[in-house]
Amino acid sequence: MVENSLIHETSPYLLQHAQNPVDWYAWNDEALQKAKNENKPIFLSIGYSSCHWCHVMAHESFENEDVAQFMNENFVNIKVDREERPDIDDIYQKVCQIATGQGGWPLSIFLTPDQKPFYVGTYFPVLDSYGRPGFGSICRQLSQAWKEKPDDVKKSAENFLDALTKTESVQVPSDLERTILDEAALNLFQLGDSTYGGFGSAPKFPNAANVSFLFRYAKLSGLSKFNEFALKTLNKMARGGIFDQIGGGFHRYSTDVKWLVPHFEKMLYDNALIPVNYVEAYQITKDPFYLEVLQKTLDFVLREMTSPQGGFYSAYDADSEGVEGKYYVWTKSEIKEILGSKDADVFCLYYDVTDGGNWEGNNILCNNLNISTVSFNFGISEENVREILKSSSEKLLKHRSSRIKPGLDDKILVSWNSLMITAFAKGYRVTNDVRYLDAAKNCIDFIENNLFEDGNLLRTYKNGVAKIDGYLEDYSYFTNALLDVFEIEGDEKYLNLAMKLGDHLVEHFWDSENNSFFMTSDNHEKLIIRPKSNYDLSLPSGNSVSAFVMLRLFHLSQKNQFLEIATKIMKSQAQMAAENPFGFGYLLNTIAMYVENPTEITIINTENSDICNSLSAQYLPNSFIVMIKKPEQLTNLSKFPFFGGKQFEEKTSVFVCKNFSCSLPLKTVDEVQSHL
Secondary structure: OOOOOOHHOOOHHHHHHOOOOOOOOEEEEHHHHHHHHOOEEEEEEEEEOOOOHHHHHHHHHHHHHHHHHHHHHHHHEEEEEEOOHHHHHHHHHHHHHHHOOOOOOOEEEEOOOOOOOOEEEEOOOOEEEEEEEEEEHHHHHHHHHHOOOHHHHHHHHHHHHHHHHOOOOOOOOOOOOHHHHHHHHHHHHHEEEEOOOOOOOOOOOOOOOHHHHHHHHHHHOOOOOHHHHHHHHHHHHHHHHHHHHHOEEEEEEEOOOOOOOOOOOOOOOOOHHHHHHHHHHHHOOOOOOHHHHHHHHHHHHHOOOOOOOOOOEEOOOEEEOOOOOOOOOOOHHHHHHHHHHHHHHHHHHHOOOOOOOOOOEEOOOOOOOHHHHEEEHHHOOOOHHHHHHHHHHHHHHHHOOOOOOOOOEEEEEEHHHHHHHHHHHHHHHHHHHHHHHHHHHHHHHHHHOOEEEOOOEEEEEEEEEOOOOOOHHHHHHHHHHHHHHHHOOOHHHHHHHHHHHHHHHHHHHHHHHOEEEEOOOOOOOOOOOOOOOOOOOOOOHHHHHHHHHHHHHHHOOHHHHHHHHHHHHHHHHHHHHHHHHOHHHHHHHHHHHHHHHHEEEEEEEEOHHHHHHHHOOOOOOOEEEEEEEOOHHHHHHOOOHHHHOOOOOOEEEEEEEEOEEOOOOOOOOHHHHOOO
16 A cells, blocks of 8 residues: 555544545645745645545545546645644635635645645536536646746736735724624624524524624623524524434534534534533523533533543544444334334434434434423323433434444644633533533643643644644633633632733734734744634634633733733724624624623632522623632732732622622622622
8 A cells, every 4th residue: 555645644634645646745844845846836635534525535536546646747735634724724715715706625726836826626526527627637737837837827826815915904993882782683683594593594504602692682682582593593403403312412514404414524613612502591591401402412522522631532524434424313113123112102203203214214313392292192201201212312322332433533622622621611610510620621731731832832632742833713712711710610720821821822923013813823834924813603713712811811810901902803803793793703792791891700618509509500691700719719819900809708708890899798699699
């Protein structure tokens, strides 16, 4: 078996291509220098391990001996895992958007030897078909153009570069007022699907930050329709096929408007961002349904995405045995065989399982019936129905785990792990399940012990190797996660590290001319531009999270530089967020907190669990709740203005501060409530 240089990489995506006949290189100095020395154009292919069309293009083109031979003779071929190198992906995705009006993966880009793009697309079939030019003929035409008309190719590349530079343009600042939130909420609401929840039409993606914003706006405005829409979205998702009904966890997106047929890959970041919505829904409604979805999802991550050292893996593929969704779907006869006909009848009615199936002859489990309907139908108690559903789910999950599993991408990314820490911290607050808090703390320890080098954060870890300088999202998400755990634990080590990383962000990532953060630090590898990420899409943008983090750090430290930076980011993007809220959900949540002026709540001495639990169970989105368990914690924290002048008390006492004035120590649940 011939191997190319990708065999020395750690990324599962790159390793998938290590035995292609294409002479692939990773993005490194050797490959970039080779292109210059040999004056060959670069073919750059960007994807990720659980990307279906990446697998298709690899099979059709990169495993084809004739195509590979032509590629090797005429190009320097480079493979990039977008999850390892979001900077490279961001730059060339923007080029693809400019050129074709759309982007996606696999991303296929032809570059001059100095990395400037001159031809770009996504998936290409190997032969001309579907109105798309075939990959083989594209390679031939572009190779010929480079040899015969290199000046034309370079001119085309310069035009792309000019257009790309303009996308990084300056925004006109606007005031941070309530009207920004009003306009954003109405614009976002108009994008909503009033029947099935969610935004837009198929394919439908979970948009966690936008759901959070609707909850915040409902509380701010007193308009219940925003809450109702957000809850409808979460109900429909949790009852649809996008949610793994027996195993827990959410799939990437729904291919239809009803949330029934998912694209079956499971990403760590979705299973970190979405649970926070269910925490909020539970706090608002106290409905145990939301708590159950939260617990099933966090338990799935503990069971199937947690490494022995405490880090979290990146993704599960959509396919197993070459078939999408095979691991997750059922036939009715199979369920009857496993459960026996009596329990199977109850299970199949509740989860909409039929002989004909609801997808390609198989059944994706989903739920459109209340337990009371099933109970009435079979003449048994609701409690009995619940018991049957629970035991049946456990049996089916056990059976399913003996099937061949989808491929696991087991690299550990700081940014996605940080989102997961936040989810476990927030999950702990409403469940008091100590496993969740332990998972959050263990992951922080893992990152501290394995992903720092000379005080700098690295991005990715696999097989004992940590590498690639951390990006804005790694620093900002991790700082946010540290603060989430600090608020629960009251341990100064988390706050000290968060402060240090906040200072590092300002020193190495801040662009003072344009009032936003760069995606890469000032000592990162230089690419054709220094990219920025401003949009909250499947992941919140580094700038939105940084603004939120700076606001939190300011309230704890009263260091004005943090507040100035947070407000500059918010002001520079507020108008865009109001007009296009779909792409700015996380930023809008940060603006809402700023406009409302956060409430600072300190619980000193946590022995009265009634007071602690009553605060944790409430929906208080624009507040910081810090718990201090021991006298020495308060002593260590007294250097921070947030804790100045507070004494440790014999009994649990709560201080509520807002608009620079603080309550006296409050000793009962009722006293605390009257101040909120």
